Amino acid sequence: MTITFPTKRPSPFDPPEELRRWREEAPIQPMTYPGGHEGWLVTGHAAARAVLADARFSSRLERLRWPVVWEGADPATFVQPPGFFMQLDPPDHTRLRRPLTAQFTVRRLKALEPRISQITAEVLDAMEGVGAPADLVREFALPVPSLVICELLGVPYADRERFQHDSATALRIGSAQEEVMGAMASLFGYLYELAGSKQANPADDLISGLVADGELTQEEIAGVGLLLLVAGHETTAAMLGLGAYVLLENPGQLTALRANPALMEGAVEELLRYLSVAHLGPLRAALEDVEIAGRTIRRGQVVTLSIPAANRDPERFPDPEALDVTRPAPTGHLAFGHGIHQCLGHHLARIEMRIAYRALFDRFPALRLAASPEEVPMRTDMTIYGVHRLPVAW
Template sequence: MTETPAPLEGLPTGRERPLDPPAPLNDLRAERPITRMTFADGAEGWLVTGYRQARTILADPRFSSRADLKHPPVPAPRFAAAKPELPPGQFVHMDPPEHTRFRRLLTGQFTVRRMNQLMARVEEIAAEHAAALRRSGPPADLVAGFALPIPSLVICELLGVPYADRARFQRDSATLLDLGAGSEEVLGALQRMFGYLGELVRGKLAEPTDDLLGGLASTGELTEAELAGVGFLLLVAGHETTANMLALGTYALLTHPDQVAALRSEPELLDGAVEELLRYLTIVHLGTERTPLEDVEMDGVTLRTGETVLLHLPTANRDPERFPEPDRLDVRVPATGHLAFGHGIHQCLGQQLARIELRVGLATLVREFPNLRLAASAEEIPWRSDMSIYGVHRLPVTW
């Protein structure tokens, strides 16, 4: 009789190498891609590290995204207090039909055509920041001077949020992603952001504007509180995720000089390079949670009703059953089908915009700074292992 392994006590987060998922998770994927896990609050659930299993669950309507059913995968001060009531408009934590109502309205705002129309503006913004970097001279922090301001400015213009207010929302969004922030700090940041966005959407309801939030306001289908909630989600996700992908992607390329050389000699590889970097890095490093609404049989185990399932996408995106040589960064092999943007009905709405920003940002750096290099060792770079979105706090570079 085979002995049942003891549940994993929490999610391993320590990285031997900064760009690779924790080694114990790779071992688990090979041995038991669905394994028992005890969450930080003591709840029993499951950890999924295999690509096939994660993709299947993301597409299965029997699994819920509701926030009230989830449990924290790691201990953090923010989880000490009781779960707050979900603010209006947080559609990523909803199931159909509530989720469907928001998604239908927003899908029309994030069409591929509309995102492609933004290309020229993104190129202009990237060129301006590259020129500013060059004027200030090396060394420079690529995060502050390039990776963060580009997606911040783009999402502000798209939503209709004044870029001059960026210090306010960037500070508060950083608090919301900080695993070390206490529950009171998180609540304060939430209240400030919702207060700010509530004031903004009231103005758009009174006098419609030609931007995404203005367009949503003009439909009359969302309340003021729901508009503020949607604006909150898009504003935080729209600059934090892409900013960290751009900085971390640059680090990955600079530590793989053969890959940078390939992009310089064959610029047509860039689209595939973006997909490969998304797969290879997968910055949502604490995973994505789903909860079965009924018992689900998978690979010989029963995922029971109400037991939260944590899908560790960075490890799933390194699954050798799906991606040949998964631990090797190779911009010549586009990683189609990766899960960096999720899958199913909750797949990232802004993925086309993120791709454009990454493509333009990386192309600008490769073209304008042909001898760009790191100005610090891996040990000196402050990694964002303390945040729910992985990346670097700063990236010192020179040229």
């Protein structure tokens, strides 16, 4: 018998219960996709890591199938913008990603820490000025990573409402095909014009650097910028909101973190592992018959990797269903992926989370939820999980 992808969660912080049960049976299960495609669901950590590291699996969009119904992003009809390397294989992926590696080195990003701290403090000043109650997503979780990625890329923050609206439309599972394509075209056109303006007026930012390097076309720079802009604020914003929520709901964990600030680096890794906001993928397609964990994945079959299930695999992490910010940093989690497609900005995201969580709870030691958990709207309708709104007071 084959299974279908589960979406119903038992709580805001726990993945669907079926994932745990299926992982106990086998790390890979046959799964039927919408439309009838017979593929696979991977729930085990070792199996997921093996697939992500195997060049016999493709990330090309036209080979993939979504595990849930999403007509707005049907791979058969979706037109991908140039430069969108996340859905490409080598050598195209390599050529487009290579010019970015120098921009995301640990050393370069460490130099950004004072500016990220300043941005965070300014956002918290504004939130304090708004007063309680406030929506932590709108006033904090979204502005911090949006400001950081705008500054890194060279995108005017004044245009944030446009790109935040378009990216939310593009990532909403319920969006229709014309809505998704329209949002992507809007973002691409905006970044194409921005890349053109950087040619005449370069600055000290990533898009100006790509223009000056001359390795990529203006269309490819726009596509690369689109990917980094959307991924750079949506994922980190989701983690800041959901991470704050789970800590407020687990006061013992928050107390331990406040008592020992040295725990923050490991706590960020634990939150990434425990929450795993990339809840609908990644997806891969077999380029040939491949055997993983005793299963033969046939050429052309699509594999959905459940990161929330893999990151709670007891074969890899002790007591994985518990949130424990005091445990040694859980290295090896797959929250940022693995292999050649590992998230380019993972160092930046970690820095932002460490700075932002500490600053938030230092500034508002009496921070608390201003709504019952039942009233907190979760992002089950988005490709990136989290909270839509988080009412808080202090």
